[in-house]
Amino acid sequence: MAINWESKYCERANGIYGSMTRQLMHLIANPEVISFGGGLPASELFPVDQVKAITHDVLDQKGMAVLQYGTSEGYEPLRQAVVERYTQRGFDIGLENVLITSGAQQGIDLVSKLFVGKGDLIVVGDPTFLTALQTFNLFQADYLTVPVDAEGMQVERLPGILEARNVKFIYIMPNFQNPSGATLSLERRRQMMEIVRHYQVPVVEDDAYGELRYDGAHLPALKSMDPDGQVIYLGSFSKVLSPGIRVSALIAEKNLMEKLVFAKQAADLHTDNLAQHIIYEFMRRDLLDRHIARLIDFYRKRRDAMIQAMTTYLPVQVTWTTPQGGLFLWPTLPSGIDSGVLFEKAVEAKVAYVPGACYHAKGGGERSLRLNFTACSEAVIEEGIQRLATVINANQTS
């Protein structure tokens, strides 16, 4: 007799369901489909030869240490390199503020473990990053949403939301947000830090894409405007080096670290050592910034190619804001077209995206869609947008 697992699950497990994007991705396994659906960096730009040389040297010189257990905090020279990198950006931090995680996603998991119980309130943008919502859902969070416009989260709405509620934290991706591509303006950054200081609310700043800026000057991270240490910053090497190598840095106030390190140990003991050494050597050999400069050149062209194709082929009723960096465009369809309903027809026409509704914690987004512009060549981008235009035109009601 098979066991009745339902009688064994805890309440938390009821918040687990098949991810919509995972199901979508199965639909588009057909290689003939041009997929703008993933959040993938361009494979052909990965610095394979450099990784090869580094792994050779690392194993040659420190093989025994690399293959042995490491510390839960992370490889100390890597943590030190993170301190130096972010000190240059105005972070007031030391070694005691850095925890190496197995990707930024694990940072979201660890923070949730510390702060999120059933029904606890998190403030998120509307839209917001889907996989963060999945982790928060697992810990049974409830949400307060703040609209995101072309200048990012409308932070002027925060006082009304934070007043008289115990919000556990505000989750925000200030640079080239996934999915909307919006960047929080400098004025809003200042305003936000004033508000969260007044209301004593922690901020989880997810900066997965910040280094991939194609136009304009970098804006200061919220963490660099945070003298009281209330921002937990999630850096990532996934988009600027390799997402297959699972290494990120969580930067937080020292007081939080004992619990975070305990949670990290309980989660997976420590992050893969060889992966940590590879990332460290990339920084030590001064290869990382050069690689990022190369990515920016390529990705800017791809973004521009997608915008050019959208301008050329999509009906004029489709609108968008040009993102200054990151991986995504976030167009809005004409009224009367639901991007979720359109999805199956798009896949039939051999082009895929992620429907906007996936990114809304409390509903909405039916006219939006997320398009990735980094994973495909310019020619493929043009072909894919042409296919999308055909599908949209065929489904225009007017």
Place this chain on the structure above:
Amino acid sequence: MAINWESKYCERANGIYGSMTRQLMHLIANPEVISFGGGLPASELFPVDQVKAITHDVLDQKGMAVLQYGTSEGYEPLRQAVVERYTQRGFDIGLENVLITSGAQQGIDLVSKLFVGKGDLIVVGDPTFLTALQTFNLFQADYLTVPVDAEGMQVERLPGILEARNVKFIYIMPNFQNPSGATLSLERRRQMMEIVRHYQVPVVEDDAYGELRYDGAHLPALKSMDPDGQVIYLGSFSKVLSPGIRVSALIAEKNLMEKLVFAKQAADLHTDNLAQHIIYEFMRRDLLDRHIARLIDFYRKRRDAMIQAMTTYLPVQVTWTTPQGGLFLWPTLPSGIDSGVLFEKAVEAKVAYVPGACYHAKGGGERSLRLNFTACSEAVIEEGIQRLATVINANQTS
């Protein structure tokens, strides 16, 4: 003004406190201390050259795929290799039963996420694996304990414990248990599976050490005696290959997989790709079993050297059972000596172990201590046991 984090933590975070072993490990950072405290494999036996050759080939042939995102389930050829390896041991499984995790510790985290809410009951051995307890504590578990003797968990006590209670699962390490070294006898394995079938209780079988058997024949895994799929099996490559490469396999009934894969995605998206490829190639090239045979030769000698030294130097009132495999010896001190109290004196005498109390969910174990015999050479083992003998002799009350 610094933020009041206490007002933001959820109840779960109160179960997080500095791990006793982590604090102990800081005490013994002094390189003059001979440490039997860690659970470390022998660094000098790591197959560094083979890992070097494999990483070179893998990056040469599949570099772009290795550096790109992978699937949450894990690298499919590795999952297939796991299926083949365990099918040979009588597991009735296919690809749909295998999830690759970032170490077996992550398997414990994912299982906890599905099953363990506040106050939920888990049956554990007394003693049991410390880091599993830390993860269960984080999810606010409560415990029912079953004594462990030389033949492992006293499973005949299970009916009295399982009757009329909703136990979420039994957590057990049947082979060379950490910390006691005890192995569940064949008779008890059969008896246990009958009992858990009758009571319809899931089992989490942690088999971190099973392949490291120095005497006698391998006993069947509980998972191979599990036609109804109620055993969740945690395999590991940490002890047989490298713990710095964080890769393990979780094997479970298909019905559980959708939720487990969701939890895996929410935890860290997927396990490091290069790590997965290294483990896969070790199996594909038929290097793993040869390496294990080499480890067994070395570790058997080290176990025997520690037992020889204990027999020679320790007072006769110290007793132990010889483990047939694994990494640990678990002696009992004469009455009147508390291994926790003795610890600081031992460190002064430049030898370290882990006090037995760390491994008990509900108290006890004050006369036990865990000694690792795999990480030190035979000469160092003898010196360390001599130092330990001096400390014990100086603290004998009679």
